[in-house]
Amino acid sequence: MAYLSAHLPVLALAVESVAVFEAAVDRYRVALGLAPVQSDLQPGRVAASFLGDRLMRIDGEPISGFAELSGFFETADGWIRTHANYPHHRARLLGVLGLPGDADRAATTRRLRGLSADAVESDAAGAGAIAVRVRTEAEWAASAQGQAAATGPLVGSTPRADSGSAANAGSATLDRPLDGVKVLDLTRVIAGPTATRALALVGADVLRIDAPQLPEIPWQHLETGQGKRSALLDLRSAQDHKRFRDLLAAADVLVTGYRPGAFDKFGIDPAVVRPGIIDARVSAWGESGPWADRRGFDSIVQAASGIALIERADPPGALPAQALDHATGYLLAAGVVDGLTDRVRVGRGTDVRAALARTAADLLAAPGRSEQPGEPTNPGADTLVEHGGIRTARPALAAYADFPAPARQWGADPADWVM
Numbered sequence: 001m002a003y004l005s006a007h008l009p010v011l012a013l014a015v016e017s018v019a020v021f022e023a024a025v026d027r028y029r030v031a032l033g034l035a036p037v038q039s040d041l042q043p044g045r046v047a048a049s050f051l052g053d054r055l056m057r058i059d060g061e062p063i064s065g066f067a068e069l070s071g072f073f074e075t076a077d078g079w080i081r082t083h084a085n086y087p088h089h090r091a092r093l094l095g096v097l098g099l100p101g102d103a104d105r106a107a108t109t110r111r112l113r114g115l116s117a118d119a120v121e122s123d124a125a126g127a128g129a130i131a132v133r134v135r136t137e138a139e140w141a142a143s144a145q146g147q148a149a150a151t152g153p154l155v156g157s158t159p160r161a162d163s164g165s166a167a168n169a170g171s172a173t174l175d176r177p178l179d180g181v182k183v184l185d186l187t188r189v190i191a192g193p194t195a196t197r198a199l200a201l202v203g204a205d206v207l208r209i210d211a212p213q214l215p216e217i218p219w220q221h222l223e224t225g226q227g228k229r230s231a232l233l234d235l236r237s238a239q240d241h242k243r244f245r246d247l248l249a250a251a252d253v254l255v256t257g258y259r260p261g262a263f264d265k266f267g268i269d270p271a272v273v274r275p276g277i278i279d280a281r282v283s284a285w286g287e288s289g290p291w292a293d294r295r296g297f298d299s300i301v302q303a304a305s306g307i308a309l310i311e312r313a314d315p316p317g318a319l320p321a322q323a324l325d326h327a328t329g330y331l332l333a334a335g336v337v338d339g340l341t342d343r344v345r346v347g348r349g350t351d352v353r354a355a356l357a358r359t360a361a362d363l364l365a366a367p368g369r370s371e372q373p374g375e376p377t378n379p380g381a382d383t384l385v386e387h388g389g390i391r392t393a394r395p396a397l398a399a400y401a402d403f404p405a406p407a408r409q410w411g412a413d414p415a416d417w418v419m
Helices: 010-031 043-050 087-097 105-112 117-127 137-142 144-149 191-201 218-224 238-249 262-266 298-305 307-311 323-346 356-365
Strands: 071-075 078-082 131-133 156-163 182-186 205-210 229-232 253-256 278-283 348-355 384-387 390-393
Touching: 010 043, 010 323, 010 356, 043 323, 043 390, 071 105, 078 117, 078 298, 087 105, 087 117, 117 131, 131 298, 137 144, 137 298, 137 307, 144 298, 144 356, 156 323, 182 191, 191 205, 191 218, 191 253, 191 278, 191 323, 205 238, 218 390, 253 323, 278 323, 298 307, 298 323, 298 356, 307 356, 323 348, 323 356, 348 356
Parallel strands: 182 205, 182 253, 205 229, 253 278, 278 348
Antiparallel strands: 071 078, 078 131, 156 348, 384 390
């Protein structure tokens, strides 16, 4: 079946990333004295999971994955891709372009046609807006950031000298090997939430923390929030800052989606607050290179790295799914579980790092490109599940018919551990 059909081998990336996570969970099971579980990866289930936003229905209606000012725009000397799904990103982009806050796509299109793509990219980076020039694969490979992104392992895992007690594994089962593991989730959009959703699937208690002044896009929370609880804390507030430190002191895993160094502004060192913690971070561009501190999303990495022009030249195209996000999420989750395994065996903490641009480099280097990909095959209805008018994809792991629970209302839970 031609699931996730594209010029690049997207289905292979999808299946391999989920397999890496599945294998890591088995290693953890064995470390706890449980039996491994025979793999039964089904490409249709994996593909549906990666296509979650496109297959999602709310009361029978599809959702719109990108906002009005997100997408490709022609400039005076090429193409750029923008990301303005969040209101603050939209406002920053319009500010960079010198347009009023109510400017629509037509006005933005007219404005960009008179500007240089490089200038827009540079100005956007300086203002915290998100726009990149669409590059060829060769251009990206020759750039300092492209070279940095292609360096090192897919998932960086660095053991630390600090030690801490392992999570209570007395209630772990084959289906829920991570039962008793407490995960603090400070991520949003797709990659990080996919990682923590995968951890929740296999038993972890995942508590997502968001800032109340930055609401999540509703459908996005429903699509990636299954199996978790959701609470609000403003880490700039002294009271909420202390509450977060208390939560962290009891956590086994911290997963963040901040750019390298950005979490430092809160003055919290996770390994000091909780020795032995698994400190996991996902970023767009990686830990090094001139773009390490820039914001980015899957679609933006596709545009900058050459993927967009591989899939279509004029106008640029895109992969059939947010595959960099989903694959990176499963790879990060695998790194977290391997860190937990190491803590069970050795008693030390681990820093885990993953990046969308590193996953993109792996996809670009993979064999199996297709000159004339066929029309993609949609996964069957049996890969979907519906709760209360919300239709979403089933878990990528075929051993699980559904997630532990549908997504809860954003921010509705207390900022506390269940036990």
